[in-house]
Every structure is written in C-alpha cells, then in structure tokens.
Amino acid sequence: MINIKEILTTFPQQQQQDFIAFLIKKNKRKDTKNVQLVKLLLIDNLSSVEVSEKLYGKQNKAALHALRKRLFKSLIDFTANLSIKEENSIDMQLIKYILSARNFLQKGQIKIGYQILDKTSIIAKEHQLFTILNEIFHTKIQYAHLVKSINLESLVLEFKENQQHLLMEDNLNIVYAKIRTSLAKYHQKKSTLDIKTLIENTLKEQNIVISNALSFKSLYQIIQITSISSAQYFDYWNVEQFIINTYNIIKNHNSKDKQHFYHLKILYLIANVLFRNKKFEESIKYLDIMFLHMKGKKQKYYNVFLPKYHLILALNFNYSNKSKEAINLLAPYIDRKNVDIIHQLDLLLCLVVFYFQNNQLEKAQKIMAKFYLTDKKYIEKAGIVWTIKKSLIDILLQIDMSNVDLVDSRLKSFKRNYFINLSKINQERVIIFLKLVEIYYKNPAIVTSEEFYNKVEKSFNWVIIKKEDIFLISFFAWLKSKMTKQDIYTVTLNMINN
Structure with missing residues (x-):
C-alpha cells in the first residue's frame, strides 16, 4: 500500500494547505471525508484502526480503503497540475x-x-x-x-541533425543514470566503487565529449556528476577547474537564458566548490551572479534558490571571521516553514556548527535535538556524507557538554554504522580522528602531552592545507583546540588562513 502520509509530509506547509484547498474545491458532496483524512495524517501518528474510529466512529476497513484510493488519485492530480505550472x-x-x-x-x-x-x-x-x-x-x-x-531532403537532414542532438542527450542521461545507480548500490553496501574512474569510463562508453554542442541541461548534468564525486571523496580541489571551465562554455551558450533553472543550479554548485576550497571571495562573486539571476525572470525561481544562496553565503561569512553575520543569516530558518526538507537539514546543521564554534553549546544542542529521526532515515533523505557529519558533530558537542552516557552510546553507534563505509571510500582519516577523540574523551589530561602530539602527527598522511576540505579541517580544529587550549573558532580560522 502506498504511504500517503509519507507523501504529504514531503510537501512544505503551504503546499499542504494548497492540497486541502484543492480537495475542498473538487468535492461535490459535503460528507466527503478526504480533507478530514489529510488532517489526521498530518497531525497525528495514528494507526489505521484509530483513523477509522475517528472518521466513521467504528471500524470500516472497506470504506477507509476506498477513501485512501480516492485521496491518492487526488494527490496524483494535484502534483501533476503543480508540475505543469512550475516546471513544464x-x-x-x-x-x-x-x-x-x-x-x-x-x-x-x-x-x-x-x-x-x-x-x-x-x-x-x-x-x-x-x-x-x-x-x-x-x-x-x-x-x-x-x-x-x-524540400524533403532538407527537412530529412534537419530531422537527422536533431536526432543526433537527441541521441547525445539520451546518452548523457544514460551516463547520469549509471553513475547515480552505482552510487545508490554503493550506499546500500552492494558494491565497491571508484567514482572518478566510473565517470571517465561511462562518458567514454557513451562517446560524450564536453563541447558547446551540448544543451545547457546536459552540461549541468555533467557538472552535477562531478560534484557528486567530489562530495563522496571530500575532494573538491581536483574538480574545481573542470567545473569552472565547463561553466565558461555554458555562460555563452545560446540557451542559457532559456534554461534559467539549470543556470542557477550550476552557479550554486560552483559557489559551493569554491567555498569548500576556501576561496571565499571568489565563491561570493559567483553567489552575487546567482542572486542577480534569481531576481531575473520575474523572480520565478527566487524562493526556490534563496535557502541554497543563504547557506553558501553564511558558510563563507563564518569562515571569513564573520560568524555573527553567518548566524543572523541562518537563525530565521530554525522555525521557517515552506523550506525543502533537504535544504532545511543543511541549514540547521550549519547553524549547529556556527553556535558550537562560538561556544554557544546550549543553542547548538537545542537545534541538534530537532534531528530526531533515525540515521537510516537521514541517509535516505540527505545522504550518507551528511549523516556522518551530523553524527560526528553530535559526538563532539556531547563531549563538550559533558553528557557522558550520550557520548558512549554515540561512539559505539558511529563505529558500528560507519567505520566500514569510511574505509570503502578511503576516509580512514575520519576513523583515526574519532579514535583520537575517544582517547581524549577517556583521558582529557593526555591531550596536551608530547606523547599525544606525536601520536597525532604519526596518525595522518597530511594533505597541504589549501587542498584539504574545509569541513575536515573544522573537525580537526576541535581536537587541536583541546591540544593548544584555545577556543575552536580561533583555531579553525588560523588553520584555514595558514
């Protein structure tokens, strides 16, 4: 049976209200119970038995089943109409x-x-x-x-040229699907994966060469694939130039004004990559371009991209010694409605980090408490990398708040759930980092000793700081702050600036 409640909860609050209004307008009879069912599904976590009792005053499986079927058909009509209005x-x-x-x-x-x-x-x-x-x-x-x-011959020639363009898009769609499928299988622990090799080989298999012959959407897909691989391996340095070079093809493309949505998505990806590589001023320049385009086309996509824009802007502020501006930018999102769930998760987790780095632990903990779903659910919604970061931040936060029982359970859970995954994606550094954190947690006095310092130095194959991912630096800065007895934010900024 299709889970209607799960579908409804993916809608922003305004969309939920729009759906209820859609049902009211569609209803021809006053005794129709579809609106009542929607409200019950949204408000309460009720069983089918309880829902039936509230709707009919008794058990009526047949009537409830029929009502659910009609409601699902209405959901299909509503989302289809929404798609036609917004996207197509x-x-x-x-x-x-x-x-x-x-x-x-x-x-x-x-x-x-x-x-x-x-x-x-x-x-x-x-x-x-x-x-x-x-x-x-x-x-x-x-x-x-x-x-x-x-002229039939001329018409047929045009037809065949268009078929080549169509074939190119189809081939790229196949590339995109193969890579995303491989990532999905990897996340489900069904296969091993070398993403960079996968991208290169799959592009070759489909005879795809990046050029201005590709459509704006197609070029975006290639950039997105590259961005996915970067996120998987925390390696943004090696893909930055490729992404910017690809954009230089796109920005003069004759379809850029016609495919406004994909232009905005590309600008967001570039700004994010530049931020991750600690090029804050350059990142903000692309954000400025992005904001300019958000204001265009009668602000059609303004609200869609505003949370993404604020997220990267706040991150640039925070790591440019403007933490107050960063917090002020994201704080309104704590209780803001009508924000996509994935964006909301990113915004709140970043705000946790900002408060944590500024030693506002209670505020950080208050937001962390909003992440009440299981890690399995968060992996489904936001991906395994986001979930790993969330879990690591939670462990460090609980240590600093001296929540002993919580720290022990979080450490055990993290080892059980993520050590294998981290090894498979060559991120043993995270495993080593957590082991050092555990040593500090069990014996805080040792962290300032020469013995511990030497252990840290020998534990990592250090990457030069300009090539190291900014979030990995942020995690290590927490440990270094304990070793040097300085506050986290100061250490973080010093490490990045060095």
Missing part, C-alpha cells in the same frame, strides 16, 4: 501546439497545420527541446507529400 509550462504548451497542428493536418487544413508547426519549431529550437523537435519533424515529414514547396 513551455513543454506542455508546445505539446498542445503539436496536437492542434496534427488535428488540422488530419482534417486536410495543411497550411494552418504547418504554420502552427513552424511556430512551435522556432520556440523548441530556442529552448533546445530536442524531444519536441523530433515530434515536429516527424509530423512534417509525414505530411510533406501534401506540400509542394517543401
């Missing part, structure tokens, strides 16, 4: 044009049909909608024998 307005309009043109052609009104197809073709080419162009060319060729002025 141009595509849907052009499909309507094609259907209209075919209707005229079937009735023998050839001139009108071709005029509509010509108009549709111009728009589709502007937006590089190769699938729709394929349908247009197919229809034109089908009725070409009825139009003496048409």
Whole structure:
C-alpha cells in the first residue's frame, strides 16, 4: 500500500494547505471525508484502526480503503497540475501546439497545420527541446507529400541533425543514470566503487565529449556528476577547474537564458566548490551572479534558490571571521516553514556548527535535538556524507557538554554504522580522528602531552592545507583546540588562513 502520509509530509506547509484547498474545491458532496483524512495524517501518528474510529466512529476497513484510493488519485492530480505550472509550462504548451497542428493536418487544413508547426519549431529550437523537435519533424515529414514547396531532403537532414542532438542527450542521461545507480548500490553496501574512474569510463562508453554542442541541461548534468564525486571523496580541489571551465562554455551558450533553472543550479554548485576550497571571495562573486539571476525572470525561481544562496553565503561569512553575520543569516530558518526538507537539514546543521564554534553549546544542542529521526532515515533523505557529519558533530558537542552516557552510546553507534563505509571510500582519516577523540574523551589530561602530539602527527598522511576540505579541517580544529587550549573558532580560522 502506498504511504500517503509519507507523501504529504514531503510537501512544505503551504503546499499542504494548497492540497486541502484543492480537495475542498473538487468535492461535490459535503460528507466527503478526504480533507478530514489529510488532517489526521498530518497531525497525528495514528494507526489505521484509530483513523477509522475517528472518521466513521467504528471500524470500516472497506470504506477507509476506498477513501485512501480516492485521496491518492487526488494527490496524483494535484502534483501533476503543480508540475505543469512550475516546471513544464513551455513543454506542455508546445505539446498542445503539436496536437492542434496534427488535428488540422488530419482534417486536410495543411497550411494552418504547418504554420502552427513552424511556430512551435522556432520556440523548441530556442529552448533546445530536442524531444519536441523530433515530434515536429516527424509530423512534417509525414505530411510533406501534401506540400509542394517543401524540400524533403532538407527537412530529412534537419530531422537527422536533431536526432543526433537527441541521441547525445539520451546518452548523457544514460551516463547520469549509471553513475547515480552505482552510487545508490554503493550506499546500500552492494558494491565497491571508484567514482572518478566510473565517470571517465561511462562518458567514454557513451562517446560524450564536453563541447558547446551540448544543451545547457546536459552540461549541468555533467557538472552535477562531478560534484557528486567530489562530495563522496571530500575532494573538491581536483574538480574545481573542470567545473569552472565547463561553466565558461555554458555562460555563452545560446540557451542559457532559456534554461534559467539549470543556470542557477550550476552557479550554486560552483559557489559551493569554491567555498569548500576556501576561496571565499571568489565563491561570493559567483553567489552575487546567482542572486542577480534569481531576481531575473520575474523572480520565478527566487524562493526556490534563496535557502541554497543563504547557506553558501553564511558558510563563507563564518569562515571569513564573520560568524555573527553567518548566524543572523541562518537563525530565521530554525522555525521557517515552506523550506525543502533537504535544504532545511543543511541549514540547521550549519547553524549547529556556527553556535558550537562560538561556544554557544546550549543553542547548538537545542537545534541538534530537532534531528530526531533515525540515521537510516537521514541517509535516505540527505545522504550518507551528511549523516556522518551530523553524527560526528553530535559526538563532539556531547563531549563538550559533558553528557557522558550520550557520548558512549554515540561512539559505539558511529563505529558500528560507519567505520566500514569510511574505509570503502578511503576516509580512514575520519576513523583515526574519532579514535583520537575517544582517547581524549577517556583521558582529557593526555591531550596536551608530547606523547599525544606525536601520536597525532604519526596518525595522518597530511594533505597541504589549501587542498584539504574545509569541513575536515573544522573537525580537526576541535581536537587541536583541546591540544593548544584555545577556543575552536580561533583555531579553525588560523588553520584555514595558514
């Protein structure tokens, strides 16, 4: 049975209210219980038996099952309408044009049909909608024998050129799917994975070479794949130039104004990579460009990208010795509604770090308490890297708050759940770091000794600081602050600046 409650809880609060309004408008009878069911699913964690009691005053499995089926169909209608409004307005309009043109052609009104197809073709080419162009060319060729002025050979040549573009996009989609599937299998512990080799080999298999012949969306997919690999291995240094070079192709692409959504996503990815490489001023420059584009197109995507923009801006502020500005930027998101759940998790975890680094432990703990789901659920929602970071931060926070019982259970849980995963992605440094943390936790006095200092020095294969990931530096800064008896934020900034 499809979990309707799970679907509803993925909606932001405003969307939940919009769905209820949609149901009220759709209902023809006053005794329809669909709105009541939605409210019960959103408010209470009730069993089917309890839901039935509240709706019907008794057990009525058949009626509840039928009601759930009708509600699910309404959910499909609502989300489909939402998708048409928000994402695919141009595509849907052009499909309507094609259907209209075919209707005229079937009735023998050839001139009108071709005029509509010509108009549709111009728009589709502007937006590089190769699938729709394929349908247009197919229809034109089908009725070409009825139009003496048409050069069939020229039309067929255009059709074949478009098919090459379509094939390129299809091949890239295959690359994207293969890599994401491999990542998913890896997360489920079903396979081992070398992501960089996987990307290179998969691109070669599909004969894909990066050039301005690719669409804006396609180039975004390549950048996103690269970004995924970077996040998996905490290695942003080696992909920075590739991503920026790819953007230099994109920014002059003739479709950049037509594929505004993907342009914004690329700018966000670049700003994030530059931040992770500690190039704060350059990151903010790309954020400025991003904000400018967010204000464009009648601010169509402004609210969608604002949390992402604030997240990277706040991170740049925090690591540029502007922690107050960073906190002020993210604090309003603690109780803000209508924010995508994944963005909300990122925003709150960063705020935990900002408070923690500034020794505002109670505030950090208050937000950490909001992460009440199981790690398994967080891996599903935000990925294993985010969940590992959350768990590590929680351990360090509980140590500093002297919550002995919690620290012991968190350490055991982390070892059990993540040590194998960290070894598989060559992140033994995190394992070593946690072992050193445990030594300090069990014997705090040892942390300032020469013996402990030497142990730390021998434990890591150090990477030069400019190539080291900023979040890994932040974790080690906590340990170093204990060794040097300085506050975490000062040590963190010193390490980054050095």
